[in-house]
Amino acid sequence: MIVGEQKPIAEIMKLLGDAQKVLIAGCGTCVTVCFAGGEKEVGILASALRMMSKLEEHPMEVDEVTVQRQCEWEYIDPLAERLGEYDAILSLACGIGVQAMNERFPESITLPGLNTTFMGLPEEQGVWEERCQACGDCILGITGGICPIARCSKQLLNGPCGGSQNGMCEIDPDVPCAWQLIWERAEKLGRIDNLLEIQPPKDWAKSRDGGPRKIVREDLQLEKSE
């Protein structure tokens, strides 16, 4: 899932500026599951903003809405009619949702209420960790299902750097060394040979370095009228 974190309220207030009528738009998918921008968080933030507006003597009317998925036109289109009445929309979706709103409703301004942080999973209740960087050329088959692109601080492809100790990364004693995990896994699976071959330089053109990526599936496209 995409994991996000709400921006500090002071930053949100600054982003909203002089807006007097604000719609907070939540998203019912990833950010609901990570407790950052679902219906409940929209409600809490709305109350907080109402209180802030009183404290700061800045009159602000705050409405709330949450759609199932802010990154798909069909779920956000029904918002079209009511957006005109707001000075600003504060999206609690990920960066994709914020952009979808701005793209679909160019007459309104949609501001980000979250920092989109990573693609990851909940390790335990209340703890999320990054797992994938969408590099576009998956190597999990070689590394025993542990991603060195997302989990090694230096994105190394040929083994651990010199800073790995007691299974932990040099950047932080609480961060596991991805290559320690990869090694242990390879040992367990009897697939050490996989790690002994030199992995060639990665094709970063398949990652974001190649520019914004796009997938076109002609088999799924609806027939276009000539």
Next chain:
Amino acid sequence: MAEEKGNGYKSGSNLEKILRAGHFAVTGELGPPQSADGSVIRKKANLLKGVTDAVNITDNQTAIVRMSSIASAVLAMQEDLEPIVQMTCRDRNRLAIQADLLGAQALGVRNLLCLTGDHQSFGNHPTAKNVHDLDSVQLIQMVKTMRDESKFQCGDDIKGESPSLFIGGAANPFGDPFEFRPYRLAKKAVAGADFIQTQLIYDIPRFREYMKKVVDMGLHEKVYILAGVGPIKSSGAARYMRDNVPGMIVRDEYVDRMAAAIKGIPKEEKTARRKAWRETGIRICIEQIQEIQEIEGVAGVHIMAIEWEEAVQPIVEGAGLFPRPTVE
């Protein structure tokens, strides 16, 4: 084996000649200043000249901005000191690295140490973006291809002179996973490393264990292995390295010896304490070199005495490695 140049050497550097001749090599380390003051390099170069065969010029070491390694190397060469340019994957992508190597070759550099690089969070620009387009194994491979096949990483021919560098890599026998370390060294050998310098050794039994595996794998016949040593400055420094530096193991005996060095010297007598510490640090280093020389597969030592370059001469002399041989 790599294709050799007309003179039989891959690079013709002094370091290559010393190692090929079978001498026990001595390399040192020179840290460029955090300023544009070239006199710092000249001063340090003169402390290391004649007592080492070549010296590493660090590349933004510990992720702190310093004078560029290649520029510093040129200043060192002007003082008749042979440089080993360090190149990390942290700050440059494959385009920048190759461009710099063409320049380094043109300026007379003949040794290169290929490194991953310390993480930028340790340095003075922790919010910087890191590169890691290549890793150190891939970097070694790229430099070898440039040298032996006159090709850029993309496969295009280098039209004209190509970099003919003696290629080094680093190894940390003390990092984890310990069992993987000899294999990682093997990867660097296969990729094309000519020599290896190890992390600072303050645990000789573990280094011996590592070298046994390396020798069993025959790696010492494929690459020259230089063992990393360095004089400890004080008991505080010993404790700090033991407790706080990732990827380092410092045996308690060294911490204890450094602490014992100042026994009976009152705290106020800073100069006397400093002198006692430094004498002990140098003595330990000499003893370590003598122990390491007995370990099979070790082709030399790499003495790291950054900001204490004065210590290198007494260490090399004390270890019986002075004067340095010359090979024509």
